[in-house]
């Protein structure tokens with residue numbers, strides 16, 4: 001497709017259209033034609049076309065095949081007409097790419113064979129270079145060419161959330177071993193956070209170099225921390241990732257779950273856009289985001305309510321979002337796998353119609 005585009009006279013047009021896309025305008029605090037909408041986890045198990053494509057192929061394997069990554073990323077864009085695509089991958093993929101022995105187990109999540117406990121364990125993890133992830137570069141290039149004026153969001157897991165998988169060895173509710181290391185072995189903790197931050201930043205650089213036009217840093221489990229502990233043990237490392245991403249010139253979205261008390265810190269860590277989950281009224285989220293653009297914040301379970309109940313809540317959020325320097329509509333967390341795709345389609349249309357300027 002890029003070859004075809006190169007032969008056409010209006011080559012500059014898609015780039016202007018991309019910069020003028022509702023998502024990128026809103027992310028930069030400019031007035032968009034309508035409030036942009038995309039959904040965290042918009043690709044994945046809620047889509048029958050995803051389940052068909054993934055049949056017999058492991059999650060990590062599918063993340064390492066550029067053809068599959070491209071197709072899976074495009075599926076929700078085609079189906080819903082959302083205002084952005086998010087690169088199909090996982091927060092643990094870069095660890096796999098540098099040689100950490102891990103798998104993503106269906107219905108469980110990431111499982112690490114030998115959890116990280118010591119400084120030697122940390123030092124054994126390689127730093128990420130573009131040569132570790134050629135399939136990422138290839139998939140992003142293909143996607144950007146296919147997507148035209150629809151922006152592609154690159155992403156990485158933030159140091160705390162990725163550390164939790166590495167230290168616990170799998171998903172965890174309490175993050176007890178992780179926080180035991182944080183409180184009890186600060187030298188190991190610091191080395192681990194630096195290691196992951198370096199990998200995350202390098203992973204984002206690869207995606208932006210290949211054409212991603214925004215990035216999202218997922219600190220899904222940061223809500224397990226008090227503001228003081230977040231500030232002391234985590235924020236400097238996330239800020240390091242966001243500072244490196246800032247040098248790439250693309251908008252940076254910073255997201256977590258249960259982070260109502262941390263939104264100010266997450267904004268100050270270096271976000272252009274702050275993700276707000278559904279537990280915080282958007283008007284409060286806007287105040288706590290200290291002048292940043294906000295993203296969110298519909299409760300992901302509202303798709304299971306009657307359509308008019310869902311859209312009435314969406315209308316309240318859209319109206320509240322007008323008080324922000326910019327608002328990107330999204331769910332407060334990822335799409336639940338049992339979600340009816342038709343509801344997300346109706347929601348996308350509703351957001352566009354209700355917010356048309």
Ligand SMILES: Cc1c2[nH]c(c1CCC(=O)O)Cc1[nH]c(c(CCC(=O)O)c1C)Cc1[nH]c(c(CCC(=O)O)c1C)Cc1[nH]c(c(C)c1CCC(=O)O)C2
Nearest residue numbers: 040041042043044059089090091106107108109218220334
């Ligand atoms: C914490 C986290 C992970 N992975 C991710 C996060 C941060 C976002 C969040 O808070 O939800 C990020 C992620 N993982 C995936 C994406 C794809 C892009 C998109 O949002 O469409 C993104 C952005 C694909 C995936 N990542 C995973 C799946 C399911 C795998 C499958 O289809 O078998 C997908 C589509 C696996 C995964 N990987 C992880 C979990 C908790 C799970 C789910 C386990 C399960 O319920 O099966 C770790």
